[in-house]
Amino acid sequence: MEYTYYPGCSLTKTSKPYDLSTRAVFKALGLGLHELEDWNCCGATVYMSVKETVSFSISARNLALAEKLKRDVVAPCSACYLVLNKTNRFLRELPELNAKVNDALSAAGLYYGGTVRVRHPLEVLVNDLGIDAIAKKARRSLEGLKIAEYYGCQIVRPQRGFDDMEFPQTMDQLFEALGAENVYYPLKVRCCGGMLMTTANDVAMKLCHDLIACAQGNGADCIVTTCPLCQMNLAAYQDQLSAKFGEDMHMPILWFTELLGLALGLDAKTVGLNAHLEQIPEKILSLAA
Amino acid sequence: MTTELAAPLILEENQEPERIDRGFALKVAQRAGGRQLLRCFACGTCTAGCPVAEIDERYNPRRIIRMVLLGLKDEVLRSEFIWLCAGCYTCQERCPQGVRVAEVMRALRNLAVEEGIVHPAFKAQAELIRSMGRIYEIEDFDNKKRVRAGLPELRKNIEDIKTLFERQKLNERLG
Numbered sequence: 001m002e003y004t005y006y007p008g009c010s011l012t013k014t015s016k017p018y019d020l021s022t023r024a025v026f027k028a029l030g031l032g033l034h035e036l037e038d039w040n041c042c043g044a045t046v047y048m049s050v051k052e053t054v055s056f057s058i059s060a061r062n063l064a065l066a067e068k069l070k071r072d073v074v075a076p077c078s079a080c081y082l083v084l085n086k087t088n089r090f091l092r093e094l095p096e097l098n099a100k101v102n103d104a105l106s107a108a109g110l111y112y113g114g115t116v117r118v119r120h121p122l123e124v125l126v127n128d129l130g131i132d133a134i135a136k137k138a139r140r141s142l143e144g145l146k147i148a149e150y151y152g153c154q155i156v157r158p159q160r161g162f163d164d165m166e167f168p169q170t171m172d173q174l175f176e177a178l179g180a181e182n183v184y185y186p187l188k189v190r191c192c193g194g195m196l197m198t199t200a201n202d203v204a205m206k207l208c209h210d211l212i213a214c215a216q217g218n219g220a221d222c223i224v225t226t227c228p229l230c231q232m233n234l235a236a237y238q239d240q241l242s243a244k245f246g247e248d249m250h251m252p253i254l255w256f257t258e259l260l261g262l263a264l265g266l267d268a269k270t271v272g273l274n275a276h277l278e279q280i281p282e283k284i285l286s287l288a289a
Numbered sequence: 290m291t292t293e294l295a296a297p298l299i300l301e302e303n304q305e306p307e308r309i310d311r312g313f314a315l316k317v318a319q320r321a322g323g324r325q326l327l328r329c330f331a332c333g334t335c336t337a338g339c340p341v342a343e344i345d346e347r348y349n350p351r352r353i354i355r356m357v358l359l360g361l362k363d364e365v366l367r368s369e370f371i372w373l374c375a376g377c378y379t380c381q382e383r384c385p386q387g388v389r390v391a392e393v394m395r396a397l398r399n400l401a402v403e404e405g406i407v408h409p410a411f412k413a414q415a416e417l418i419r420s421m422g423r424i425y426e427i428e429d430f431d432n433k434k435r436v437r438a439g440l441p442e443l444r445k446n447i448e449d450i451k452t453l454f455e456r457q458k459l460n461e462r463l464g
């Protein structure tokens with residue numbers, strides 16, 4: 001199976017391990033991932049808020065480039081996944097917007113017919129390959145590891161895409177099949193604050209505190225997530241969170257592809273575990289030994 | 290966020306709101322994802338499930354939607370609250386009337402920008418996208434690492450983005 005890969009801005013910088021591990025996991029599972037040539041920003045939630053017609057146009061440029069390749073697009077970043085899907089949806093619903101966007105695209109010699117499917121790697125792995133097939137390829141068991149699966153907001157809402165929007169299970173089932181123990185984690189789809197970390201810090205800090213405290217309280221060794229911004233908000237401010245709330249808020253925050261990569265026999269560096277801001281404990285690193 | 294953008298939400302006795310814009314709700318409804326706004330029956334499910342409202346009660350999606358429907362255009366567009374939505378879409382998915390609450394917040398931000406009001410953090414990031422086509426700059430260092438990993442180099446600036454921006458600007462001027 002072959003896919004067009006849309007890494008998005010975050011995966012080139014702040015979420016490098018997510019990029020490395022996604023590529024490595026797809027390769028290890030025998031799935032082809034071809035990076036979209038000359039991709040640009042998805043339009044990002046930021047630009048959507050400032051000037052939506054321009055945002056839909058720059059978003060649609062990626063889709064127009066991908067449409068020529070006639071493959072599904074895999075977008076690991078939750079915000080990219082949401083924005084590209086939103087562009088698809090609104091171009092379909094609003095003919096006037098579609099005309100404006102395609103007029104702008106034509107200035108760049110492009111046209112978008114609206115046929116590209118934008119998918120998240122978690123959904124691709126679980127639906128196209130299947131949990132059983134993945135588990136058969138596992139070289140190491142995750143037995144003894146306790147995980148809090150954190151999906152964040154934007155892969156389950158607002159499209160109602162591939163899993164339940166209040167209590168998704170895809171990742172839980174995947175890691176259970178790989179031998180891990182899932183702890184009780186009712187905040188699976190609770191917001192991390194997203195961009196509010198920079199614009200309304202108090203709000204985002206409280207949200208992140210609750211997410212980490214809940215995982216710790218239920219005995220998780222780590223939080224596993226699917227989103228660059230969730231990972232950054234939860235991992236990058238652990239010292240500040242500890243100081244602000246007077247509790248130890250340190251905890252490893254992994255992307256699901258990193259842990260999956262370890263289970264598939266990849267080493268820690270290949271999946272990017274050496275490039276985390278937060279401490280990765282021996283319990284997780286020893287999985288790769 | 291500077292406080293001069295915020296308008297009082299609660300009026301003093303005998304104080305009139307600056308202006309009622311009777312067409313405001315329809316204007317918002319015409320934006321992408323805005324149409325369902327007119328169905329709101331103010332049940333408050335949006336606010337009850339909002340993770341931001343739980344922490345900072347100044348943010349109240351039901352109140353913002355009510356204000357839009359009442360035509361309190363200036364109060365809404367000048368308030369800092371429309372920039373507090375984190376975009377988690379909980380309100381939108383739970384709304385029994387199908388109001389796309391998060392899309393309404395996005396539409397309101399767009400309308401505020403058209404009035405010349407823009408949050409500085411959003412402005413800074415938007416400027417990056419406009420100039421480079423991405424939020425982060427691709428440096429020589431990044432491309433060297435990509436080549437070593439067997440990946441094609443990424444272009445530092447994407448010309449098409451400028452073309453798209455200019456075409457949109459031209460179209461807006463022509464109406």
